[in-house]
Amino acid sequence: MSEVRHNWTKEEILEIYNKPLMELLYEAATTHREHHDPNTVQVSTLLSIKTGGCPEDCGYCPQAARYHTDIEGNDLMSVQQVKAQALRAKSSGSSRVCMGAAWRNVKDGPEFDQVLEMVRTINKLDMEVCCTLGMVTENQAQRLAEAGLYAYNHNLDSSEEYYKEVISTRGFEDRLETIDNVRKTNVTVCSGGIIGMGEKEEDRGGMLVALSTLNPQPESVPINALVAVEGTPLEEEKPVSIWDMVRMVATTRIVMPETQVRLSAGRTQMTREGQAMCFFAGANSIFAGDKLLTTPNPDVNEDMEMFKLLGLNPQKPFIKKMQPETVEAKDSEYQSLGEKPKWSRPDHKIERNEEAKQKAKILK
Numbered sequence: 001m002s003e004v005r006h007n008w009t010k011e012e013i014l015e016i017y018n019k020p021l022m023e024l025l026y027e028a029a030t031t032h033r034e035h036h037d038p039n040t041v042q043v044s045t046l047l048s049i050k051t052g053g054c055p056e057d058c059g060y061c062p063q064a065a066r067y068h069t070d071i072e073g074n075d076l077m078s079v080q081q082v083k084a085q086a087l088r089a090k091s092s093g094s095s096r097v098c099m100g101a102a103w104r105n106v107k108d109g110p111e112f113d114q115v116l117e118m119v120r121t122i123n124k125l126d127m128e129v130c131c132t133l134g135m136v137t138e139n140q141a142q143r144l145a146e147a148g149l150y151a152y153n154h155n156l157d158s159s160e161e162y163y164k165e166v167i168s169t170r171g172f173e174d175r176l177e178t179i180d181n182v183r184k185t186n187v188t189v190c191s192g193g194i195i196g197m198g199e200k201e202e203d204r205g206g207m208l209v210a211l212s213t214l215n216p217q218p219e220s221v222p223i224n225a226l227v228a229v230e231g232t233p234l235e236e237e238k239p240v241s242i243w244d245m246v247r248m249v250a251t252t253r254i255v256m257p258e259t260q261v262r263l264s265a266g267r268t269q270m271t272r273e274g275q276a277m278c279f280f281a282g283a284n285s286i287f288a289g290d291k292l293l294t295t296p297n298p299d300v301n302e303d304m305e306m307f308k309l310l311g312l313n314p315q316k317p318f319i320k321k322m323q324p325e326t327v328e329a330k331d332s333e334y335q336s337l338g339e340k341p342k343w344s345r346p347d348h349k350i351e352r353n354e355e356a357k358q359k360a361k362i363l364k
C-alpha cells in the first residue's frame with residue numbers, strides 16, 4: 001500500500017507527471033483503490049454568499065473590483081437564503097456546502113458573526129460546511145471551528161514562483177500562514193490550485209510539492225482548469241487540454257494518496273469521457289450546481305446522469321471525519337483581538353494586472 005510521504009521533490013513529481021499516460025493512469029488508479037472506494041464521489045455545492053467588489057488582484061478572478069467584468073455583485077446573503085440553498089443542495093445529493101465570500105480577509109464584526117450563524121445553521125442540517133473567506137487569523141479560525149465548520153478552503157493557486165506572476169496584493173507565504181492558522185483548529189484543510197494560467201510544468205510540480213509536503217497533507221485538493229473571463233488579466237489564456245488535467249489529477253492522487261482530489265472549475269469544457277478519465281485517475285469529488293462562484297458549471301441533473309452512467313455514488317457526509325460539534329453562539333461576548341493579517345509584498349506589481357486595471361478604468 002502506498003504510504004503518505006511528506007518529502008516529495010519537484011523532480012520526483014515531474015517524473016510522475018510525465019510518465020507514459022497508461023502507466024500514469026495505472027499507478028494513480030491503483031493508489032486510488034488502496035485508499036478510497038473508487039465508485040464514490042463526494043459532491044459539494046459552492047455558494048457565493050458575497051459576490052464581487054474584492055480588493056485583491058488575482059489575475060484569474062472576475063470578482064476583483066479593479067477589473068471590468070460583467071459579473072453581478074451582491075452583498076452578504078442572509079442566513080435564511082443560505083439555509084434554503086443548502087436544503088436544495090442536500091436534496092440533490094450534495095453532502096457539503098462551501099460558502100465563498102469575495103473578501104481579502106475576514107474582519108471581526110457583524111458580517112463575520114452572520115457567517116458564523118450560517119455555519120451553525122448548515123451544520124444543524126447534518127451537512128459538511130466549508131468556507132472560503134480569504135485570510136483568517138488563528139482566533140477567527142477557532143471561532144469558525146466552534147461554529148461547526150468542517151473545512152476551510154484557501155488555495156495555493158500555483159507554485160511559489162508563479163504565484164508572483166498572478167497576484168500582487170498578497171504573497172504565497174500569506175496563504176501558508178492562513179493554512180497554518182486553520183491547522184491549529186480541528187477544521188480540515190482544502191487547498192489546491194489552477195492550471196492553464198500560463199504556468200510551466202515545473203510550476204504545476206512546484207505547487208504539488210508545496211501541498212504534499214504540508215504535514216498533514218490537505219484533506220482536500222481542488223484541481224481547477226482556468227476559465228478565462230473577459231476583462232481579467234488572463235482573458236487570453238487558451239483552455240488547458242484534457243490530457244493536462246488528467247495528468248495533474250493522477251499526479252495529485254499519487255503524491256497525496258489519502259486526500260480527496262476535487263475536479264473543480266473547467267468541467268463545462270470537458271466531455272463525459274474526459275471527466276470519467278479524471279475519476280479513473282483518482283478524482284473523487286466535484287462541485288455541483290450550475291455556477292462555480294461566478295463561472296459556469298454543469299447542471300446538477302447532468303451530473304447525476306453522468307454518475308448513473310459511470311456507476312458512481314455520491315458520498316454521504318462525515319465519512320472521513322466526525323461531524324463537528326457546534327459550541328453555542330457566544331459572538332456578543334467575543335472580544336476582537338484586533339489582529340490584522342500581514343501583507344508580505346506591498347510594493348509588488350504585475351504588468352498584465354496593471355494593464356487590465358487601466359482598461360477597466362477606461363471602460364467604466
Ligand code: SF4
Binds near residue numbers: 054102
Ligand atoms: S480569487 Fe478571491 S481573493 Fe482573489 S480577487 Fe477573487 S474573490 Fe478576491
